[in-house]
Amino acid sequence: MQQPPRILVIGTGDTKSDELSYLAGKVEAAGGRPVMLDVSVLGDPPYRPAHDKHAVARAAGSSIDAIAASGDENSAMALMAKGAAALAARLQREGEIDAVVALGGTMGTDLALDVAAALPLGVPKIIVSTIAFSHLIPPDRVTADLMMILWAGGLYGLNETCRAVLSQAAGAAVGAARSVARPRQERPVVAISSLGKSCLRYMVELRPELERRGYEAVIFHTTGMGGRALESLAAQRGFVAVMDFSLQEVANHLNGSVVSSGADRLENAGRAGIPQIVAPGAIDMVDFPTWQAVPAGFDGRPYHAHNRLLASVTSGAEGRCRIAHAIAAKLADAAGPVAFILPAGGIQEWDQAGEPLHEPEALDTFLAEMRGAIRPPIELVEIEGHINSPEFVATALAIFDRWVADGIVPPGRPEAVS
The missing domain is CATH 3.40.50.12020 (Uncharacterised protein family UPF0261, NN domain)
Known part of the structure; x- marks a missing residue:
């Protein structure tokens, strides 16, 4: 300067x-x-x-x-x-x-x-x-x-x-x-939401694949403010596509958690007409400060302390049904194309067998409710695997590549990759 x-x-x-x-x-x-x-x-x-x-x-x-x-x-x-x-x-x-x-x-x-x-x-x-x-x-x-x-x-x-x-x-x-290094936007930007790398880790494979295709992948950590940043930039049409795979902030807001990114989480990309590939990552968890008591109504629920700041409890089957309908309602209002990936094998690392948040019956209830709540023109894509599986990454990339081929997402710029 x-x-x-x-x-x-x-x-x-x-x-x-x-x-x-x-x-x-x-x-x-x-x-x-x-x-x-x-x-x-x-x-x-x-x-x-x-x-x-x-x-x-x-x-x-x-x-x-x-x-x-x-x-x-x-x-x-x-x-x-x-x-x-x-x-x-x-x-x-x-x-x-x-x-x-x-x-x-x-x-x-x-x-x-x-x-x-x-x-x-x-x-x-x-x-x-x-x-x-x-x-x-x-x-x-x-x-x-x-x-x-x-x-x-x-x-x-x-x-x-x-x-x-x-x-x-x-x-x-x-x-x-x-x-300050102001964004130069040499490559089209794709937003990806995730929750750390221990809970959700698909971005480890997605980021290099998107970069190889000539896109810049921007990862948002969905612990309240990360989701807020995603929504803020989506409202400014800062992305050519959004891979919104970590939605526990929606569950947090519905359950009154302070770990919230606001009532309009999962709405601004759709409002702006940005193509969205969505998955219900970590919607079974309700976050709260570890240094506070477990929220009222969640006593006795499966519990996981991530660190001294952040802990989670799971919502029951009834709560997950409410979350499924909230997600579907937000996506139904989108002005742009939406594909929804439903991983039947699980939606976060700690919901698997032997992990502290494993509740297969509640997961099955959510999956059934989600199948019924998603309606055309939203594309529902169900996979057998877990959200952290290679199958999930391959499915997300297949949808993305199809959208690029169909002109829904603008082509990347591999020549701009440094």
């Missing part, structure tokens, strides 16, 4: 001018150029921002007076969020900014999440927040490459604790803008 990175600094300058000024100074000290965007509603900052509250209001199709009179602080900040997101997206498209750093409590974080969602992958997005990592932030508000830092000591005014956090955020924004 030849010129200093231009960092869009977002916050309410009427209430947090000291903090924002300090943050801007640290951006400058790190070699960046701060571009101030003020999202105040009632007051004005003591400095002159590059983009003031009136510009934000105009970008929302309104005026600051109308926003202030909109009803309450929630509606006012929602309108400012709309304007800030639109303005930041335009500045990025026009090459005026290289990264964004925003700060706030719940109000500022709510607004900053909308701004981050409006920017593409590869534009550094840092939110300094008093609620970073909190369950107050729903999974579907988190973008694929969002960075957050907890704003310790950030409630009211500057202090040494606050300065330590803000200085790190400034350095992170400038450093990220200098070093």
